[in-house]
Amino acid sequence: MATAKANKRIVTALVALALMCSAAFYALAQQASDAKKSSPAPAGKRHTLAATLETVQWGWLDPKEPPKLTVDSGDVVSVETMMHAHDKVRPGITMDEVVALRRANPGGGPHSMTGPIYVNGAEPGDTMEIRIVKIVPKPFAINFNLPGKDFPTIGALAPEMPDGFIKFFTLDLKKRQAEFKPGITLDLRPFPGTLAVGIDPNDPSPRKGGSTDPMAPVSTLRPWKNGSNMDINELQEGATVFIPIFLKGGLVWTGDSHCRQGNGEVNLTALECSYREIAMQLVVRKDLKLEWPRVETKTHWIAMGFDEDLNKAMVNAVREAVDFLEQQKMVPMSRYEAYSLASMAADCRVTQVVDVRKGVHCMIPKSIFTKKS
Helix, strand or coil, rough: CHHHHHHHHHHHHHHHHHHHHHHCCCCHHHHHHHHCCCCCCCCEEEEEEECCCCCECEECCCCCCCCCCCEEEEEEEEECCCCCCHHHCCCCCCCCHHHHHHHHCCCCCCCCEEEEECCCCCCCCEEEEEEEEEEEEEEEEEEEECCCCCCCCCCHHHHCCCEEEEEECCCCCCCCECCCECCCCEEEEEEEEEEECCCCCCCCCCCCCCCCCCCCEEEECCCCCEEEECCCCCCCCCCCEEEHHHHHHEEEEEEEEEEECCEEECCCCCEECEEEEEEEEEEEEECCCCCEEEEEECCEEEEEEEEEEEHHHHHHHHHHHHHHHHHCCCCCHHHHHHHHHHHHHHHEEECCCCCCCCEEEEEHEEEEEEEEC
């Protein structure tokens, strides 16, 4: 009887051991499966860059500006931003004061740009991959149009809007909403209006003070190959932008923080705000060569084009979309097939018409690729 009981205990222990081994094996297999599904981001340190008069530049990207922070590829930087004109755009500002600020920085943009951030290992010809990890707005926001009688080319309907107009907002950060007026509520969709690396010496934009030096400061007004005032509203939390690098260290800047914007940004401004924090992971890509910025979201690849002529901006964006489709490796295709697919599947939208150089972006849905790479 004792022998039978002992045998029973042994069998029970063996069964339990087998179940434990099976569970452990399943856990390991599941971890391996998950690892195959998504490659982890490169491990890196975390940094903070506060917005002060020493770390924020008003309206110009100056390649000679000393870096405010030096990081390694893969590090995450939490950046604070200011409102326009070194935080002079505040609750209660008048249109006369807005106009005076616009004229106080001739040729420069209104944008307050935190940076630059120097990324070790970044060299001209590389690509800066900027992953938008998190955005935490501050509560004040504003939208305005300049008086069309004084600024007849700034805004889609500027000649029809002779007077300036300002609207102030106190954002409900808990609900992530803004009340336009009773009966109209806007969900917040924050994104950086201006996100740049160091200037392209071949950018045809005028230089500060009329300088002919290609390394003189460039205004933040215009988008270009180095990003800058792209105003693409898809660049929200979870999105990634890829920008070609022109100067050693990359030199990353951000400002012109938006809490929401319609495509076109038709009256000049979005729901202009500032950020307590925009957390960005900065990754130097030696393996990726680009001529123009591109964006990736969870659902789309996005090609961009800029030009003073909206039709040419469209051509540039379509060319970028066709280049992407022709070069991708998931489903090989000819350039003619890429052009055909872009015509049927890419959704090309007007990004903005108010930044001197107008923008178009073409949305390529990931869902059309049914073959797994």
